[in-house]
Amino acid sequence: MNIGTASEKSGLPAKTIRYYEDIGLLRPDRADNGYRDYSMSDVHRLRFLQRSRSLGFSVEECRQLLSLYGDKERESADVKALAETKLTEIDRKLAELTELRNTLRHLVHNCHGDSRPDCPIIDGLSGRVTQ
Amino acid sequence: MNIGTASEKSGLPAKTIRYYEDIGLLRPDRADNGYRDYSMSDVHRLRFLQRSRSLGFSVEECRQLLSLYGDKERESADVKALAETKLTEIDRKLAELTELRNTLRHLVHNCHGDSRPDCPIIDGLSGRVTQ
DNA sequence: ATAAAGCTTCCAGTAACTGGAAGTTCAAGG
DNA sequence: CCTTGAACTTCCAGTTACTGGAAGCTTTAT
Structure with missing residues (x-):
């Protein structure tokens, strides 16, 4: 699927998804036309990133947590x-x-x-x- | 109290506390020697900032939440x-x-x-x- | 008295995006 | 088939929220 669809499914802006690729958090396939091609597994990673980032984990912490996900x-x-x-x-x-x-x-x-401001x-x- | 003490009590680095003052999140007194002088109320604000920032709220959201705290x-x-x-x-x-x-x-x-990696x-x- | 620790301001650097330009590709309507 | 607009590409610059370090003043402890 294209980045727009991955963006919708993950809740992350396309900009952010490209940024996460830049810093090596995921490696989507490329279609023949040069477009990024995301698998469901990529979307899972992205959704996970969306969640843990919004909960106050740093990108490096997320990278570690993702290693739990992907580590063989x-x-x-x-x-x-x-x-x-x-x-x-x-x-x-x-x-x-x-x-x-x-x-x-x-x-x-x-x-x-209650109008008393010293609650x-x-x-x-x-x-x-x-x- | 000095910034070091406020830092300890709030869990925020002194650097960050000064930064929060720069962007107008609090206004500690100044002692005669020019040192910042924090009240317990300042420390409450700082502790609140520490908590809500670490839970993924943006500084602007924290500013709004603080308005609940201080708004008359x-x-x-x-x-x-x-x-x-x-x-x-x-x-x-x-x-x-x-x-x-x-x-x-x-x-x-x-x-x-469990050595199976496909859990x-x-x-x-x-x-x-x-x- | 002097050294170390703690404070001050200021300026530069980093992390994690975010916006915009310039160009390519695709899907839909005429 | 052509075109027009949306979606995609890269690249570079700007923003947010700190963070580190220099240079200098004040306090505390020997």
């Missing part, structure tokens, strides 16, 4: 260690995101129509800070 | 609408992050020691793709 020696110890490191990171992000959501939800439900729950937006 | 007209309709938009976004991120974690966990637990659950890494 997936049972090796360091690949497993990498996955576990990332799992811990994801769990931390999940906790932070949950906290952020709860606070925002409180803000929407409890502060609506104390707002402090929760910043999470716990070590004093 | 917090009961206005558009501020509430903004909070609700962000809530939806956060819920989507939560779902994606959860999926990513589950797949990765599967990968770690089910594929360890089908790996496909889950990229999430559902519209065919």
Whole structure:
């Protein structure tokens, strides 16, 4: 499929997809006319990149995570260690995101129509800070 | 407190904190010696920035979210609408992050020691793709 | 008193896109 | 068959969000 279709399916702009190719994150085929030709497997990689980038992982982290996806020696110890490191990171992000959501939800439900600007729950937006 | 302390408490490098001041995300006091002087409220803002940036929100989105925090007209309709938009976004991120974690966990637990490289659950890494 | 650590500004460099120009190829309508 | 517009190509420049380093001032610790 052409880059436009891959863009639609992955949720990434065509520009970004070409950029990811430049930095070696994927290698789509080329059709006879010179157009890039994406397989479903390419689209999976792209969709994965879209997701993990939007969740705050760096491109280099994504490259590592993709190695889990593509690595033929997936049972090796360091690949497993990498996955576990990332799992811990994801769990931390999940906790932070949950906290952020709860606070925002409180803000929407409890502060609506209240004209006092010193609503104390707002402090929760910043999470716990070590004093 | 000095920038070093604020850096420790917020989890942001001093460089980044100065940068956030440059682009108008906070305005710490200055001590007589010219050093920046951060209040606990500044640290809350910084911690909030640290969290939301690491979760994939852009600086401009963070600026908006901070307006929820600081806006004295917090009961206005558009501020509430903004909070609700962000809530939806956060819920989507939560779902994606959860999926990513589950797949990765599967990968770690089910594929360890298995030398077959075509483990089908790996496909889950990229999430559902519209065919 | 002096050295090291921490602060200041400023300027340059990097990461990860993003926009636009200039040209080629394809799909649809006349 | 011709043309016109959308989609594709490469290349280069610009933007966002930092990040590193120089040069110099202030504070803290021996």
